[in-house]
Amino acid sequence: MNKNTKLYLFGAGLAVLTALAVACGGDDDTDATPTRSVADGGSATSITVNLKNWAVEPSSATVKAGTVSFRATHEEEAHGGHGAGEAGATHQLVVARLQDGADVGETKFGAPVLNLADIKVGEEKTGEAVLEPGRYELSCLVVDGDDVNHYEEGMYALLTVE
Numbered sequence: 001m002n003k004n005t006k007l008y009l010f011g012a013g014l015a016v017l018t019a020l021a022v023a024c025g026g027d028d029d030t031d032a033t034p035t036r037s038v039a040d041g042g043s044a045t046s047i048t049v050n051l052k053n054w055a056v057e058p059s060s061a062t063v064k065a066g067t068v069s070f071r072a073t074h075e076e077e078a079h080g081g082h083g084a085g086e087a088g089a090t091h092q093l094v095v096a097r098l099q100d101g102a103d104v105g106e107t108k109f110g111a112p113v114l115n116l117a118d119i120k121v122g123e124e125k126t127g128e129a130v131l132e133p134g135r136y137e138l139s140c141l142v143v144d145g146d147d148v149n150h151y152e153e154g155m156y157a158l159l160t161v162e
């Protein structure tokens, strides 16, 4: 679909847009997706980050700069050794900018811009942060009483802000 067609879509109603999308048969999904145009208009960006033993899994590796809504989940089902009071029963989502030249997993990040703490299995927490273009680290810094350090176990991930 070329640019002229895309401009036409802006002036068309949703019914026409849908009909065109169907007519296109998925040949060019990119231009036929209206949500992209909405996002370019400055709407908030949101991202879901699942926390588990032992990983931090963002739904997207990149987000647009500005106000970003985070939803931190802890979906993992309890299993052997994972009940209340056991290592990994509670996680946390820390969002912090990486220092220049640093990589994730090196504990080289600045002051957190968001900290969603004490998220138990089946729970979720939400929060917003204003992110500038650059590289951020998403991490869990919980240390359980029996010396299980979640960060050292691998609970960190890179988030690139564009």
Ligand SMILES: [Cu+2]
Binding pocket: 051, 088, 090, 091, 092, 140, 141, 142, 150, 155
């Ligand atoms: Cu954790």
